[in-house]
Amino acid sequence: xxxxxxxxxxxxxxxxxxxxxxxxxxxxxxxxxxxxxxxxxxxxxxxxxxxxxxxxxxxxxxxxxxxxxxxxxxxxxxxxxxxxxxxxxxxxxxxxxxxxxxxxxxxxxxxxxxxxxxxxxxxxxxxxxxxxxxxxxxxxxxxxxxxxxxxxxxxxxxxxxxxxxxxxxxxxxxxxxxxxxxxxxxxxxxxxxxxxxxxxxxxxxxxxxxxxxxxxxxxxxxxxxxxxxxxxxxxxxxxxxxxxxxxxxxxxxxxxxxxxxxxxxxxxxxxxxxxxxxxxxxxxxxxxxxxxxxxxxxxxxxxxxxxxxxxxxxxxxxxxxxxxxxxxxxxxxxxxxxxxxxxxxxxxxxxxxxxxxxxxxxxxxxxxxxxxxxxxxxxxxxxxxxxxxxxxxxxxxxxxxxxxxxxxxxxxxxxxxxxxxxxxxxxxxxxxxxxxxxxxxxxxxxxxxxxxxxxxxxxxxxxxxxxxxxxxxxxxxxxxxxxxxxxxxxxxxxxxxxxxxxxxxxxxxxxxxxxxxxxxxxxxxxxxxxxxxxxxxxxxxxxxxxxxxxxxxxxxxxxxxxxxxxxxxxxxxxxxxxxxxxxxxxxxxxxxxxxxxxxxxxxxxxxxxxxxxxxxxxxxxxxxxxxxxxxxxxxxxxxxxxxxxxxxxxxxxxxxxxxxxxxxxxxxxxxxxxxxxxxxxxxxxxxxxxxxxxxxxxxxxxxxxxxxxxxxxxxxxxxxxxxxxxxxxxxxxxxxxxxxxxxxxxxxxxxxxxxxxxxxxxxxxxxxxxxxxxxxx
Numbered sequence: 001x002x003x004x005x006x007x008x009x010x011x012x013x014x015x016x017x018x019x020x021x022x023x024x025x026x027x028x029x030x031x032x033x034x035x036x037x038x039x040x041x042x043x044x045x046x047x048x049x050x051x052x053x054x055x056x057x058x059x060x061x062x063x064x065x066x067x068x069x070x071x072x073x074x075x076x077x078x079x080x081x082x083x084x085x086x087x088x089x090x091x092x093x094x095x096x097x098x099x100x101x102x103x104x105x106x107x108x109x110x111x112x113x114x115x116x117x118x119x120x121x122x123x124x125x126x127x128x129x130x131x132x133x134x135x136x137x138x139x140x141x142x143x144x145x146x147x148x149x150x151x152x153x154x155x156x157x158x159x160x161x162x163x164x165x166x167x168x169x170x171x172x173x174x175x176x177x178x179x180x181x182x183x184x185x186x187x188x189x190x191x192x193x194x195x196x197x198x199x200x201x202x203x204x205x206x207x208x209x210x211x212x213x214x215x216x217x218x219x220x221x222x223x224x225x226x227x228x229x230x231x232x233x234x235x236x237x238x239x240x241x242x243x244x245x246x247x248x249x250x251x252x253x254x255x256x257x258x259x260x261x262x263x264x265x266x267x268x269x270x271x272x273x274x275x276x277x278x279x280x281x282x283x284x285x286x287x288x289x290x291x292x293x294x295x296x297x298x299x300x301x302x303x304x305x306x307x308x309x310x311x312x313x314x315x316x317x318x319x320x321x322x323x324x325x326x327x328x329x330x331x332x333x334x335x336x337x338x339x340x341x342x343x344x345x346x347x348x349x350x351x352x353x354x355x356x357x358x359x360x361x362x363x364x365x366x367x368x369x370x371x372x373x374x375x376x377x378x379x380x381x382x383x384x385x386x387x388x389x390x391x392x393x394x395x396x397x398x399x400x401x402x403x404x405x406x407x408x409x410x411x412x413x414x415x416x417x418x419x420x421x422x423x424x425x426x427x428x429x430x431x432x433x434x435x436x437x438x439x440x441x442x443x444x445x446x447x448x449x450x451x452x453x454x455x456x457x458x459x460x461x462x463x464x465x466x467x468x469x470x471x472x473x474x475x476x477x478x479x480x481x482x483x484x485x486x487x488x489x490x491x492x493x494x495x496x497x498x499x500x501x502x503x504x505x506x507x508x509x510x511x512x513x514x515x516x517x518x519x520x521x522x523x524x525x526x527x528x529x530x531x532x533x534x535x536x537x538x539x540x541x542x543x544x545x546x547x548x549x550x551x552x553x554x555x556x557x558x559x560x561x562x563x564x565x566x567x568x569x570x571x572x573x574x575x576x577x578x579x580x581x582x583x584x585x586x587x588x589x590x591x592x593x594x595x596x597x598x599x600x601x602x603x604x605x606x607x608x609x610x611x612x613x614x615x616x617x618x619x620x621x622x623x624x625x626x627x628x629x630x631x632x633x634x635x636x637x638x639x640x641x642x643x644x645x646x647x648x649x650x651x652x653x654x655x656x657x658x659x660x661x662x663x664x665x666x667x668x669x670x671x672x673x674x675x676x677x678x679x680x681x682x683x684x685x686x687x688x689x690x691x692x693x694x695x696x697x698x699x700x701x702x703x704x705x706x707x708x709x710x711x712x713x714x715x716x717x718x719x720x721x722x723x724x725x726x727x728x729x730x731x732x733x734x735x736x737x738x739x740x741x742x743x744x745x746x747x748x749x750x751x752x753x754x755x756x757x758x759x760x761x762x763x764x765x766x767x768x769x770x771x772x773x774x775x776x777x
Contacts, residue, residue, distance in 0.1 A: 042165045043071040045157040053154035054375035059195040059338050060153055062091055062188045068157055069096055076164040077101035084237040088217045091188040093237045098163050098180040110136050110179060118247045118324055118407045119468050132400040136179045137392045140248040145224050147190025147215040149256035150337050151377035156184040158382045170390055177393040181242050186234055187223055190215035198337050205610035208336025212553040212615050218564040220557040227319035228476055230447050231762045249399050251320035252388050254381055257331035259341055261351035263303030263367050264380045265331040266293045269312040270353055272483050276475040277321045278417040280406055285326040288391055295387035303367030308353035311497045315475050322472040324406050328388055332380045340373030410468050417471045423514035426477045428461040433689035437508040437765040439532035446528055448472055456521035476504045477512055482728035492665050493730055499671025501727030506673045509690035509766025534569040536772045545775050547573040548590045553607045553615045558597035565759045578606060582622035586630040592775050597641035597757050600649060624650045632747030638774055644701050644753040653744050654707030667734045671698040672727025676715040676740050684714045684743055684773045690766040694725050695740050695756040702755050703739040713739035
């Protein structure tokens, strides 16, 4: 059973397994008359799956999902399906356009109306009201980006079926007033990775557990943190083929959350609010979310939480709010994948901002506890999605009026979309020490619909703030000042949902300056640039070094990101698992081994019960001994972020992590950028060219060298002041004078400790050279 799962994952990763191409019709675009359709002619999901969506212990394969949408496309004048491309592992990535037949026959017309509404420069003033009268409310529904959130595989089938066959006044209103772009999964590979594991472990102790592999080949759960870096194919399909051409008014992002508090979260979000998101969008998201909550509670749903758990920060998750679309994130309580759980009322806990056992203004209908299964998940997700569609259809004209106003506000020199100081423009010199990083910055901004202009005289790129997506450019180019939020006055820090900084010039290592009064003239619009090709002399192509990246069954996202960075640079490596490491004789096979970010406990122990014995255990004593022998025999060990703690403890290194045991009330830095000082002349920093040396700090160690004869600091924090450059830091004094990166000599080899993630989410171009120099030494 288990070898089948791993063989399938490995075949797909290597390209050995092929996926038959999916040929989907576009007959909806040809304008079939509505009269040609009858409800009986439209296939039901059950007729394709063999069971009703939401049946206990049943999950579809991706082929079943695409087979259903292909059948509906063929039978219904209200649905047309397009394949946007192939996923990382070769599956078709699809979207279903849903509307009435007349609208689907004229999609290019409605796309032109969208463009004229979101960019006032594309229309005459007198046409505004006419465009609003003619336009549709464009809604993007994205589902199951996180593949263990398995209701998302099924809810799109139910929603599509309901719209394809229904003939109620609500359904007719939705079809007449909206254009729905329904993405059944933003990670089709994960549908099968999770589904295969679930089916193979049914009736075993491992039933309902997460698979022992990342459910996105490179990023795992981080695949929705890619929304300004655009590294993954699946992100690009959604952005390039749906967001950019359509700029939707509303995005419904269907997710799941933990099981032991509320049954569903719907916006409003908690504070903080990203300062560059137009308050019109914040208000519209709040209003729509509260209307949805009202509707589904009136329909009998309980356990509905609003203004809880999730904040409105970071364009990595809030791409739509930075691009004119109200973002409705729904998070429904999970079960054990498709296996039901029993949750007695007395065991329900608290969510951020509410207690699941107590009624409050943002949690007015308490769920009584009891059985919770996949059918409940689908029911809640469908109810919330339907409530959104009904509200969006009813208020079509109001949404389009607000949408047009957002376009006008973006071009207002007074910048009503922000309360923070706004420069006239950002200026990017073309003369940079890292041309590939510059090219990536320009490409990334353009990919997010930011306009750049040539300077007069030549030599610079100019990013003016008065442009349709100037607010998005500002969010990425400025340094973040995250508010000092506390759980209560004088209490511990209130944790953000994700990280607090996203400053691309610091991450990429590019010199960018803000100008309040532009010193250069603005010339021609810069045409789209190509994405840079990454190369490392001596490593890319046919390297001299034999490199291993450790991968255990606990599935580290940092390991996946490391593989992506190496693949992007065409650097060959071998993935080594626990058995390989415990087998020893590593120096005969490798020159360097990388331990990606993972806790010391996870590295040491790996998976435990209820996973099968064949998957349990981490490096253990044998792996630790093998690593020690590897380094002493001349190998190089690179330990990223928390893996440094494992290396210090296991190899008895002359280094101490000064943050061990420090409480969050004394020190707190949940994903920020810190300035560092480079040790002059150290070989590991020889190619580090960032104009502002900065490292990504997130749950990171900070080092003190206890034997300077054996260990040398490569990067250190300043001895006075505050090293914070962007984000949030409490307890800066804990860092002062300490090391962020240390090179330790051990026997004939070296251990390099990184107190940060040098390849953070494939976004930290600036610190990539600190990896290459350690490998090439």
